[in-house]
Amino acid sequence: MVRRTKEEAFATRQRLLDAAELLFQAQGVSHTTLQQIAQKAGATRGAIYWHFKDKADLFNAMMERVTLPMEEGMRQAVDAGEVDPIALLERGIMDAFRLATSDPQVRRVFEIASYKVEYTQEMSAVQERHFSGRQGCIDDFEKALRLAAVQARVKLSIPAGTAALGLHALVSGLMQDWLLDPDSFALLPAGRRLFRTYIRGLGLPVGAADGPDVPTGAKPAPFASRDRP
Numbered sequence: 573m574v575r576r577t578k579e580e581a582f583a584t585r586q587r588l589l590d591a592a593e594l595l596f597q598a599q600g601v602s603h604t605t606l607q608q609i610a611q612k613a614g615a616t617r618g619a620i621y622w623h624f625k626d627k628a629d630l631f632n633a634m635m636e637r638v639t640l641p642m643e644e645g646m647r648q649a650v651d652a653g654e655v656d657p658i659a660l661l662e663r664g665i666m667d668a669f670r671l672a673t674s675d676p677q678v679r680r681v682f683e684i685a686s687y688k689v690e691y692t693q694e695m696s697a698v699q700e701r702h703f704s705g706r707q708g709c710i711d712d713f714e715k716a717l718r719l720a721a722v723q724a725r726v727k728l729s730i731p732a733g734t735a736a737l738g739l740h741a742l743v744s745g746l747m748q749d750w751l752l753d754p755d756s757f758a759l760l761p762a763g764r765r766l767f768r769t770y771i772r773g774l775g776l777p778v779g780a781a782d783g784p785d786v787p788t789g790a791k792p793a794p795f796a797s798r799d800r801p
Contacts, residue, residue, distance in 0.1 A: 585623045587613040589634050597680050601631060601689040628697035631689070635701070638681045657716035657723070659779050662767055665743055669763045672747065679751070686748050710736045720776050729775045742770055 591612035595604040606627060610617045624630040671678040691699040713736035721728050728735055746766065750759045768778045 596684045596688050628695050631698050632701050638678050657719045661716050669760045673759050683751050710740050713739050726775045735774050
């Protein structure tokens, strides 16, 4: 009975997150109420407050459902002994691009985070999470670039902190541009080529992780037929 109750609670939580994703994408976060989410999920408003403190908490849980598996993949690569920091960076970035082009849920959540949320007082916790995640990403980029420069025995063409900031701007800007019009260019091949061009511009060597550079005219992978992973 206890196991069944836990399974039911988990299923309710997932339904609430699924409903929130769809409503946030269609209406925007600020125009979506918790009552609307509960109704779409076939649950009560009380069920929302059982699982989430408020709308910001629900939003952050929606984000983590997509981003935590990506972060786990990067940790597994580190644990497996990946010694090339540039290859590790490229793999993580390309995996994110690949998921965005092939998994409708990942694309939906990225679109919501980029274009469907306003940083109102109600969503201050979301803004804090965004800032924290952004800074953590830039810090990781900087560490990887510094380590790569030491391994290659070269001096970066610009300070490592500035280089990390530029790489983050390249990656996040490319993703946001693609989300505006996915048919305008192929995200994965364009992203790989731009990443490698940027890294070479810093004076660092780039290996052949996941194959050679590919032409930017390549077609993106078609969306999977499922709505969720």
